[in-house]
Amino acid sequence: MIFDPNFIARLIPALIEGAEVTVELAILTFVICLVWGLVLALANSAQGPSSWIAGIYIQAVRNTPLLIQMYIIYFGFSMIGFGLSGFNSGLLALCIQNGGYVAEIYRGGLQSVSPRQYEAGRALGMRRSTLYRIVIIPQVVARIIPPMINQAISITKDTSQVAAIAVMDVMKVAQVWVESSANTYDVFLGVAVVYLVLTSAVSIAGRLFEHKLAFAQ
Amino acid sequence: MVDISSDVSSRVIEPQTAVARRPMLAMDEVSKRFGSLEVLRNISLSVSAGEVVVVIGPSGSGKTTLLRCINMLEDYEKGIVVIDGEPIGYRPGATPDQRQRMSEREIAAAREHIGMVFQSYNLFPHMTVLHNVTAAPIRVKGVPRARAEERARELLAMVGLSDKMAEYPARLSGGQQQRVAIARALAMDPKIMLFDEVTSALDPELVGEVLAAMQELARAGMTMVVVTHEMSFARDIADRIVFMDGGVIVEQGKPDQLLFSPTTERVRAFLRRYNDRYRI
Amino acid sequence: MKEFAPLLHGYWYLLRGAGMTVLMAAGSIVPATVCGVLLALAQVFGNQAVRSIVVAYLFLIRGIPLLVLLTFTYYLLPLTGIDLPPFWGVVMVFAFYYAAFMSEVFRAGILSLPRAQWDAARSLGMTQRLMLQIVIFPQALRLASPPFVSLCANLVKATSLVSIVGLWELTMASREIVERTLAPFQIFLGAAVVYFCICYTLALYGRYLERRVLQGH
Numbered sequence: 001m002i003f004d005p006n007f008i009a010r011l012i013p014a015l016i017e018g019a020e021v022t023v024e025l026a027i028l029t030f031v032i033c034l035v036w037g038l039v040l041a042l043a044n045s046a047q048g049p050s051s052w053i054a055g056i057y058i059q060a061v062r063n064t065p066l067l068i069q070m071y072i073i074y075f076g077f078s079m080i081g082f083g084l085s086g087f088n089s090g091l092l093a094l095c096i097q098n099g100g101y102v103a104e105i106y107r108g109g110l111q112s113v114s115p116r117q118y119e120a121g122r123a124l125g126m127r128r129s130t131l132y133r134i135v136i137i138p139q140v141v142a143r144i145i146p147p148m149i150n151q152a153i154s155i156t157k158d159t160s161q162v163a164a165i166a167v168m169d170v171m172k173v174a175q176v177w178v179e180s181s182a183n184t185y186d187v188f189l190g191v192a193v194v195y196l197v198l199t200s201a202v203s204i205a206g207r208l209f210e211h212k213l214a215f216a217q
Numbered sequence: 218m219v220d221i222s223s224d225v226s227s228r229v230i231e232p233q234t235a236v237a238r239r240p241m242l243a244m245d246e247v248s249k250r251f252g253s254l255e256v257l258r259n260i261s262l263s264v265s266a267g268e269v270v271v272v273i274g275p276s277g278s279g280k281t282t283l284l285r286c287i288n289m290l291e292d293y294e295k296g297i298v299v300i301d302g303e304p305i306g307y308r309p310g311a312t313p314d315q316r317q318r319m320s321e322r323e324i325a326a327a328r329e330h331i332g333m334v335f336q337s338y339n340l341f342p343h344m345t346v347l348h349n350v351t352a353a354p355i356r357v358k359g360v361p362r363a364r365a366e367e368r369a370r371e372l373l374a375m376v377g378l379s380d381k382m383a384e385y386p387a388r389l390s391g392g393q394q395q396r397v398a399i400a401r402a403l404a405m406d407p408k409i410m411l412f413d414e415v416t417s418a419l420d421p422e423l424v425g426e427v428l429a430a431m432q433e434l435a436r437a438g439m440t441m442v443v444v445t446h447e448m449s450f451a452r453d454i455a456d457r458i459v460f461m462d463g464g465v466i467v468e469q470g471k472p473d474q475l476l477f478s479p480t481t482e483r484v485r486a487f488l489r490r491y492n493d494r495y496r497i
Numbered sequence: 498m499k500e501f502a503p504l505l506h507g508y509w510y511l512l513r514g515a516g517m518t519v520l521m522a523a524g525s526i527v528p529a530t531v532c533g534v535l536l537a538l539a540q541v542f543g544n545q546a547v548r549s550i551v552v553a554y555l556f557l558i559r560g561i562p563l564l565v566l567l568t569f570t571y572y573l574l575p576l577t578g579i580d581l582p583p584f585w586g587v588v589m590v591f592a593f594y595y596a597a598f599m600s601e602v603f604r605a606g607i608l609s610l611p612r613a614q615w616d617a618a619r620s621l622g623m624t625q626r627l628m629l630q631i632v633i634f635p636q637a638l639r640l641a642s643p644p645f646v647s648l649c650a651n652l653v654k655a656t657s658l659v660s661i662v663g664l665w666e667l668t669m670a671s672r673e674i675v676e677r678t679l680a681p682f683q684i685f686l687g688a689a690v691v692y693f694c695i696c697y698t699l700a701l702y703g704r705y706l707e708r709r710v711l712q713g714h
Contacts, residue, residue: 059697059700060693062696062700063650063654063692063693063696063697063700064654064689064692064693064696065654065655065657065668065689065692066654067657067658067660067661067668068657068668068671068685068688068689068692069689071668071671071672071675071681071685072681072682072685072686072689075675075681075682075685076681076682076685076686077682079679079680079681079682080682153559153560157560157561157562157563158562160562160564160565161564161658163564163661164661171562171564171565171568174565174568175568178568178569178572184569184572184573184576185573188565188569188572188573191565192557192561192565195560195561195562195565196556196557196560196561199559199560199561200560
């Protein structure tokens, strides 16, 4: 049966409960990755061993599936006596992988500022710290906002994979309800709406932030 | 054309001609190479306070590198540069080989006294015109915001851009951007101004307004080193023209002497080629 | 090296799984590319109504996780009475899902061509069709090829999700070996290495294409 009001009335609170886990995972992942990605990007642009270690890390995590990374952490770590909960395993894997992507966004932003901007600042007698604070970083920030918004949306969607390691996020809730009822369409519509609302919220919030920092290009 | 009244500019730019003709810039035996290519060979050049020196020469002759070495945007293997008695980049030692590199902080401080205008304007795209002009005085010299803005208004009025203060650089024409760049450099109250082919990237009809601003500056007594391809402008503005080729100064002299009766064959050949190209 | 003995016994099974992964990815990339090109053309050259439909489609796809679509295709397909083998079911989902992202890549390729190219072609008296055929598309495809290749690598990684809905490929194969050998760390790590080899090869090829685009060949 499609659009069964009684069923939907029971479904909605369950989906919201799952959505809370999804939101928590997404926010934690994004905030941690903003920092971890910056560390990686700076390490990668420096000289010496830190550069190639960060380089190998970035390539390794970007070229293997998130799901496999979750399995390694969730099943692998418990085998060697270092078990993590499903939530923590999922969070760790999400941060490990997306840190690599965010690092590349930072790198692209830094590279997009013309060397002439550095020269203009130096010619005005700016010291390194002043130059970065008022000339370089504001331009980098303005340029990385659009890809960061995309990454935040991608993170929100990626959190659905924690359902595979028994975390009760909105995806897992939907799976459980589908298997225990015949109202497949209702559940599908419900979970699709939840994700559309979440990703739209990210996109709108990002665009407001972008608008605040915009300058005429 | 820009409306530049000379009483505004003489108020804005501190005249330096009154001071006895002390050397404002002294380059001593500066040599610079890119790999195996020698771009500057033992260049020595002295510019006195209030003097306007125009550097001409074929492309690849080292003109731009010369300017960039003066404020240490380009490092050099040999030689010393002194601005108004203070070294920038290297402190002289007992012998030329014993020169000592200054710290980045000291070099940054010395650059405050040298204004530079680039071929490609290099305005900060994320700042308004007013903010472009005030950023360095406020953040580098610690000038109070109100005073920096007052001064920026005067300078922008001088280059004829009072009505563009709230715009972002992307909304301005090339000529307007270049005039903002001149105001930005002047806002630091430099002792000397360097101009690196500042009209080469501009549409022909926009060249005049930038040259007019520079002319006004020269009249107000600013010490200037100008690299340009505009020969008639060079003749009008220069106290002295320096001809460079292959990393050396081939000949220098008063504009009319160098442009109309040069003593070396290389200058004659260069001017012949130039006249052929631009004869109508 | 005794710890990695399970991997030695299972490696042939893993490689067969990898073969299935490659087959599934290749089978999806072809229709996804075709649909992606059509969507891009519809968005650039279509009328207002067509463009609105495409935009709505992109909004839905970009806002819903692939795992949600896979799961519900798995449950919904039997209900609709369409008799499609599971392999072709997931290929269909991948094609529709990645077509949305590929259309963005192709659209960006078309739009990033300088205006002067269109003007030059028109001034030579070319018809719309000829202009697109010999001036616009060849250049747009060249510009789009590096992001297209990285999207393909992304799709290869995403095929791991079909193991959650019970299809057999590399990730499913590694889970089966783990169940027999109880050596999750080694086996999943082995699977990760196989994924890395496929995706990193694609990434290197993408970087090679990018260099060629930058050099203007």
